[in-house]
Amino acid sequence: MFAAVTSVALVGIDPCPVRVEVHVGGGKEAFQLVGLPDTAVREAKERVRAALLSSGYRFPYRRLTVNLAPAEIPKAGSAYDLPIALAVLAASGMVPAAVTGVVALGELALDGAVRPARGGLGAGIVAAAAGFPCLLPPGSAEEAAVVSRAEVRVVRTLAEAVAAALGETAPSPPSPPPETASGASVDLAWVRGQALARRALEVAAAGGHHLLMMGPPGAGKTMLARCLPGMLPALTSAESLEVACAWAAAGRPRPIPSEPPFRSPHHTATPAAIVGGGSGVPVPGELTLAHRGVLFLDELGEFPPYLLDALRQPIEEGWVHIARKGIAVRFPCDVQVAAAANPCPCGYAGDRLVACTCPPAGVARYRRRFSGPLLDRFDLQVAVPRLDPADLCGPEGEPSAAVRSRVAVARRLQAERGALNRSLSRRDLDALQWRPEATRLLRAAADRLALTARGWDRVRRVARTLADLAGVGAVAEEQVAEALSLRAAG
Amino acid sequence: MSDEARLRLAFCGLHPDRADRLKRAFGSPAGAVGALASGRVAAPEAVRAAAALPFAACRERLARLGVTPLFRGGAGYPAHLADLPGAPDVLFSKGALPAQPGVAIVGTRRCTRYGTGLARVYGQACAAVGWPVISGLARGADAEAHRGVVDAGGAGVAVLGCGPDIVYPAEHRPLLESLLAGGGGMVTEYPPGARPEPWRFPPRNRIIAGLAGAVVVVEAGETGGALITAAAALEQGRHVFAVPGDVGRATSRGCNLLIRDGATPVLDPADLVASLSLLLGPGRAPAPSGPAPPVEGPGRALLAALPPGGAALEEAATAAGLGVAEAMAALARLEVAGLVRRDGGLVLPGR
Ligand SMILES: [Zn+2]
Numbered sequence: 030m031f032a033a034v035t036s037v038a039l040v041g042i043d044p045c046p047v048r049v050e051v052h053v054g055g056g057k058e059a060f061q062l063v064g065l066p067d068t069a070v071r072e073a074k075e076r077v078r079a080a081l082l083s084s085g086y087r088f089p090y091r092r093l094t095v096n097l098a099p100a101e102i103p104k105a106g107s108a109y110d111l112p113i114a115l116a117v118l119a120a121s122g123m124v125p126a127a128v129t130g131v132v133a134l135g136e137l138a139l140d141g142a143v144r145p146a147r148g149g150l151g152a153g154i155v156a157a158a159a160g161f162p163c164l165l166p167p168g169s170a171e172e173a174a175v176v177s178r179a180e181v182r183v184v185r186t187l188a189e190a191v192a193a194a195l196g197e198t199a200p201s202p203p204s205p206p207p208e209t210a211s212g213a214s215v216d217l218a219w220v221r222g223q224a225l226a227r228r229a230l231e232v233a234a235a236g237g238h239h240l241l242m243m244g245p246p247g248a249g250k251t252m253l254a255r256c257l258p259g260m261l262p263a264l265t266s267a268e269s270l271e272v273a274c275a276w277a278a279a280g281r282p283r284p285i286p287s288e289p290p291f292r293s294p295h296h297t298a299t300p301a302a303i304v305g306g307g308s309g310v311p312v313p314g315e316l317t318l319a320h321r322g323v324l325f326l327d328e329l330g331e332f333p334p335y336l337l338d339a340l341r342q343p344i345e346e347g348w349v350h351i352a353r354k355g356i357a358v359r360f361p362c363d364v365q366v367a368a369a370a371n372p373c374p375c376g377y378a379g380d381r382l383v384a385c386t387c388p389p390a391g392v393a394r395y396r397r398r399f400s401g402p403l404l405d406r407f408d409l410q411v412a413v414p415r416l417d418p419a420d421l422c423g424p425e426g427e428p429s430a431a432v433r434s435r436v437a438v439a440r441r442l443q444a445e446r447g448a449l450n451r452s453l454s455r456r457d458l459d460a461l462q463w464r465p466e467a468t469r470l471l472r473a474a475a476d477r478l479a480l481t482a483r484g485w486d487r488v489r490r491v492a493r494t495l496a497d498l499a500g501v502g503a504v505a506e507e508q509v510a511e512a513l514s515l516r517a518a519g
Numbered sequence: 520m521s522d523e524a525r526l527r528l529a530f531c532g533l534h535p536d537r538a539d540r541l542k543r544a545f546g547s548p549a550g551a552v553g554a555l556a557s558g559r560v561a562a563p564e565a566v567r568a569a570a571a572l573p574f575a576a577c578r579e580r581l582a583r584l585g586v587t588p589l590f591r592g593g594a595g596y597p598a599h600l601a602d603l604p605g606a607p608d609v610l611f612s613k614g615a616l617p618a619q620p621g622v623a624i625v626g627t628r629r630c631t632r633y634g635t636g637l638a639r640v641y642g643q644a645c646a647a648v649g650w651p652v653i654s655g656l657a658r659g660a661d662a663e664a665h666r667g668v669v670d671a672g673g674a675g676v677a678v679l680g681c682g683p684d685i686v687y688p689a690e691h692r693p694l695l696e697s698l699l700a701g702g703g704g705m706v707t708e709y710p711p712g713a714r715p716e717p718w719r720f721p722p723r724n725r726i727i728a729g730l731a732g733a734v735v736v737v738e739a740g741e742t743g744g745a746l747i748t749a750a751a752a753l754e755q756g757r758h759v760f761a762v763p764g765d766v767g768r769a770t771s772r773g774c775n776l777l778i779r780d781g782a783t784p785v786l787d788p789a790d791l792v793a794s795l796s797l798l799l800g801p802g803r804a805p806a807p808s809g810p811a812p813p814v815e816g817p818g819r820a821l822l823a824a825l826p827p828g829g830a831a832l833e834e835a836a837t838a839a840g841l842g843v844a845e846a847m848a849a850l851a852r853l854e855v856a857g858l859v860r861r862d863g864g865l866v867l868p869g870r
Binding site: 222223224225227228243244372373378379380381382383384385386389412413414417470473474477478507509510511512513514515 | 627628629630631632633634658688768769770829831832833834836842843844847848849850851852854855856857862863864865
């Protein structure tokens with residue numbers, strides 16, 4: 030009379046178990062679906078009926094009530110066909126009740142075949158947590174295979190699913206996803222010269238600071254930014270599962286690499302593509318794809334101001350909140366921002382050989398774009414000049430791995446204090462230890478260089494990171510001095 | 520010619536060519552002012568109102584601004600300028616105008632670091648010998664030449680293309696103040712309130728050339744104010760020097776053309792000073808200023824490695840033999856001490 034099969038729905042990027050409950054009762058024939066289903070779910074009835082008949086089962090022409098619980102989670106897509114069909118079969122007594130001891134996901138074709146559906150990774154996570162085997166069609170099963178404790182069984186038809194759920198046939202193990210090298214990352218060893226930018230990158234990696242690189246076209250800003258993921262500590266397995274979930278929620282299955290992701294959205298991308306949203310069920314944007322990694326904003330001056338404004342709060346909080354009628358979701362976006370910009374509209378202000386052709390008022394107007402609430406969060410700014418041709422054939426630089434090990438030490442010291450230096454508030458900074466000469470230099474700088482209160486905080490955050498890299502407790506004058514040179518110029 | 524009518528005509532702020540035509544047409548400055556004030560010649564309302572301003576009101580306004588009017592042929596008006604045809608009847612000035620001819624150092628506003636560096640070095644070298652250095656306070660080469668004068672503690676003159684109460688560009692106000700504080704001067708033929716309109720600058724350049732015994736063009740494209748100054752200098756019989764540049768670079772083309780047409784190429788500051796000594800005679804060397812604050816260690820090396828036109832920090836660090844972290848720390852200390860400043864990615868000596 031009653032049966033329930035577990036499936037999965039996404040809340041933000043987090044997979045949550047959904048109970049697909051079916052009651053077969055007496056009375057007039059009916060098929061009622063409750064529990065916040067969308068249109069695709071409502072159409073399940075026709076597909077389930079046809080699939081049952083094609084697979085040699087009867088369809089119970091009685092009063093069927095299907096409930097997707099908990100009711101408050103929105104459910105989308107055709108992925109619930111397979112669990113509904115299994116629950117209908119169990120509730121009407123056509124197959125043993127043991128068939129319900131699984132987590133299932135998949136769309137049914139009219140001939141009884143099971144088609145891939147979004148959420149394979151989530152199903153794997155839910156199944157591992159529940160201690161159930163996981164029935165997934167080819168195309169979804171591969172995603173779930175990355176969850177180490179999940180027992181994944183690949184099913185191509187409804188009949189295979191029933192057999193697999195009852196343990197009658199040996200499940201075919203899904204092939205592990207191909208291990209693609211993360212193409213985004215560049216090794217620092219390939220970068221010639223640019224000692225200053227390398228230092229800034231190391232400091233950015235060590236303290237998690239947002240970094241702005243200013244330099245003419247062709248100076249190599251993009252290549253430098255691409256080095257950043259390889260300088261960051263490898264993701265823990267929990268973190269990489271989070272990253273995989275974020276990508277899966279955006280409909281982009283991704284093998285789990287240990288390297289932090291790197292995303293570089295174009296300045297012409299829509300706010301929904303960058304921040305998240307879209308029509309229908311909200312989908313994560315580039316911010317969330319960069320979760321636990323690096324968001325690179327190339328040509329920062331070209332990004333429309335409203336877009337930069339839209340980025341500010343999520344970047345500060347580490348969450349994107351999307352609310353609309355009946356739905357409120359949040360996507361994680363714990364990102365480190367790297368940005369690149371030309372020093373002026375023509376790109377050659379301050380260049381060794383090429384004269385800047387911009388009208389001075391234009392340069393001033395352009396530079397004003399690099400102030401504002403979002404840019405206030407950039408602790409580091411560094412000039413990246415075009416290289417002297419002599420530097421291009423210089424020796425290879427230090428590899429990313431060497432920097433990464435120093436970064437790891439600095440990050441451990443921060444973890445012991447309880448927070449990444451990027452997120453230190455004014456009060457936190459006041460509570461840190463400063464040597465008297467360090468404080469003296471800070472005061473003199475505030476006075477002579479007209480540092481604002483926020484600028485003063487930025488310098489102190491960076492100085493703390495430099496002290497962590499140097500392995501010292503109280504911040505010394507030396508670190509404050511270097512931090513001053515890494516602040517926004519002019 | 521009465522000072523009164525000349526001053527009232529100058530207060531109209533006309534283009535000098537137009538003022539000359541009116542003087543000829545109406546026989547005298549007084550006639551021209553009368554014609555403007557009465558509306559017998561068409562003129563904008565602001566010009567008519569200025570023409571109607573009584574002499575006493577003009578004097579009073581100048582006194583309030585601390586501006587001294589100098590009359591051609593009168594006291595304080597540099598004789599070497601007064602001798603030239605087309606020299607302004609009235610100059611509005613602040614500070615001291617040198618009685619002897621100086622060196623004009625000019626160049627394009629869109630200078631490369633090559634040009635700005637040279638302007639500063641030549642400004643320094645000439646000021647150190649004691650010659651007045653004259654330039655136009657514009658961005659780029661002009662400002663750097665003035666800065667070189669301030670570095671050397673010499674006397675410089677800024678010739679403006681607007682009224683004496685306006686600083687254009689506004690960000691050069693501190694520079695102008697340093698010039699005046701260092702015993703230099705500021706001069707313009709335009710009356711108080713005259714905006715820096717583009718048409719005011721070409722005539723201004725004949726005053727730059729006129730106050731100088733020689734003109735040095737550090738970097739100039741094929742068109743622009745620096746070449747107008749050079750042309751005015753040649754017309755006035757002044758000597759023209761030009762700094763040769765990369766033949767492929769647009770901003771050097773003007774200089775290279777001047778050299779082709781007979782300007783003396785300048786190779787280095789010592790070479791320039793040697794050539795100028797023959798033309799200008801000995802200058803009055805400025806009294807040595809107090810000792811510079813002592814800088815030790817990496818800061819000293821960095822400062823020594825910094826060319827006058829500035830450098831990217833990385834270049835300066837390499838030249839000084841410093842690691843970047845060390846160089847960054849040294850830079851910040853120098854910046855706080857007021858010995859260097861940063862502009863975009865460049866580090867420049869001085870404030
Ligand atoms: Zn430019």
